[in-house]
Amino acid sequence: MSLRRVVVTGLGAITxxxxxxxxxxxxxxxxxxxxxxxxxFDATKFKTRFACEVKDYNPDDYFERKEGRKMDIFTQFGLIAADEAIQDANLEGVDKDRVGVIWGSGIGGLTSLQAECIAFANGDGTPRFNPFFIPKMIADSASGNISIKHKFRGPNFVTTSACASSSDSIISAFNYIRLNMADVMVTGGSEAAVTESGVGGFNALKAMSERNDTPELASRPYDKERDGFVLGEGAGALVLEEYEHAKARGAKIYAELIGGGMSADAYHITAPDPEGNGVVLVMQNALRDAGITPADVDYINTHGTSTPLGDGAEVKAIQKVFGEDAYKLNISSTKSMTGHLLGxxxxxxxVACILAMQHNLVPPTINHxxxxxxxxxxxxxxxxxxxPREVNVAMSNTFGFGGHNTSVIFRKISA
Structure with a gap:
């Protein structure tokens, strides 16, 4: 069976x-x-007192107050990004039985979970929980809400694989279209973990930067003085569509999604394999799926979280896979600017890779x-x-606690 081609026809982001x-x-x-x-929250007593928050965010700008109160902030972010991508793709008139939603979130409704548990612990032991607590907390509430709002009745679920979650959602959506189980998929991911439990938990793991005096300089992938990642929040969304379906309705096409790879480090629950063996495998799998060679890739948006071990392991893996072609690549970590949005x-x-191809401009790794x-x-x-550089093929790498590795590859559209 021949696989159907898949293109990107809509983009959305709140970052x-x-x-x-x-x-x-x-x-x-x-x-x-x-x-x-x-x-x-008041982070005065925390080891890390900064993050990459969505600036000046007010849910009332996007939702009726009654509606917004029924959703955790990670779901709100997901709906905002998805709405933008859906409007960008102009999906009016498509068969909604053939449109699905696959979303990624590594943690889900952490804000809601924390608030309800604290309220119960501070009470008299009587269980007075918000009736929307469970629907707000569960990670699939974002995909469900997107589907309900837009009446999309195709495949609908969430992927949860730590920081690889939304890349896994993209690959899943890609495959549903390739296998003719849907014509259009709304996919992406959202996270909102800038909470006491999120920051405190990652501090306990000694995973985050503690450069409190100069937070804007804290995320510095590949710099000798890097000391951990910076927590971010927000969402990104893509509308994926079967190529002939998109052409037939005259859709704007940003890029073609040509391949995806997955692998496991099988090494440690939080630490990366220092030799990058799982990362070698995932990039090889993605290249094989895309039917291209390392020489065809122009740009890699790396996982590059600004951790001492992780950055080095990924660079080793890139050099093993790409060999001499590694020196022709542009490599950058946009987490130096956005922080780490986890899932x-x-x-x-x-989205950054696709826009880099659109504009023939590679975004930087700042703070070097x-x-x-x-x-x-x-x-x-x-x-x-x-x-500036002509970017015809771009790869995006994401890796998660548990040893989950994912790579996706986009190409400028060709007839």
Whole structure:
């Protein structure tokens, strides 16, 4: 059976750099940091007191108050990004039985879970829980709400694989279209973990930067002085569509999704394999699925979280897979600007790859000050300033706790 071609016909984003996909791109181009002191709670006593929050976010700008109160903030973010992508794709008139939603979230409704548990613990032991507590908390509430709002009756579920969640949702949506189980899929991911439990938990793991005096300089992938990731929040969304279906309705086509790969480190629940073996495998799998060679890739948006171990392991893997072609690549980590959106990271980074191809401009890895002697200086990490270049093929890597690895590959559309 021949697989159907899949293209991208809509984009949406709400991020620490901007609350639409175009605003997000402007922030990426300019090399802006989204990191600032936390406003969602009093972080005075926390080891990390900053994050990449969505700036000036007010749910009342997007939802009727009664409606917004029934949704956790991660679902709100998901709906906002999905609505933008759906409007961008202009899906009026499509067969809604053939449109599905597959969404990614690594944690789900953490804000709601924390609030209800604290309220119960501070009470007299009487279980007085909000009737919307469970629907707000569960990770599939974003995909469900998107489907309900737009009456999409195709495949609908959530993928949860830590920080690889939304890249896994993209691959799942890709395969449903390729296998003729849907014509259009709304996919992506969202996360909202800037809470006491989220920040405190990652601090306990010693995973986050503690550069509290200069938060805007804290996320510095590939820099010798990197000291952990910066927590981010938001959502990214893509409308994927079968190529002939998109052509027949005259849809705007951003790019073609040509391949995806998955693998496991099978090494440690939180630490990456220091040799990057699982990452080698996932990129090889993605290239094989796409039917291309390493020489065909122009840009890799890396996982690049700014952790001492993870960045080095990924670079080793890139050099193993790409060989001499690694020196022809542009590599960048947009997490240097957005922070790490956990389960939403793959979605906003896929959007970044597509827009890099649209504009022939590679967004930078900001906050580079000191070369890491462990990393090959001949590699082009796109440090500090966006670089013009023709980008015909872009790869996006995302990896998650548990050893989950995912790569997706996009290409400029060809007839």
């Amino acid at each position: 620490p750099l901007g609350k639409t996909a175009p605003a997000y791109w402007e922030g990426l181009k300019a090399g802006v940091s989204g990191a600032a002191p936390i406003t969602r 939403g990271a793959g979605a906003i980074e896929a 000050f000191t070369d890491d002697p462990e990393l090959d200086p001949k590699l082009n990490f796109t440090f500090n300033t966006a670089q």
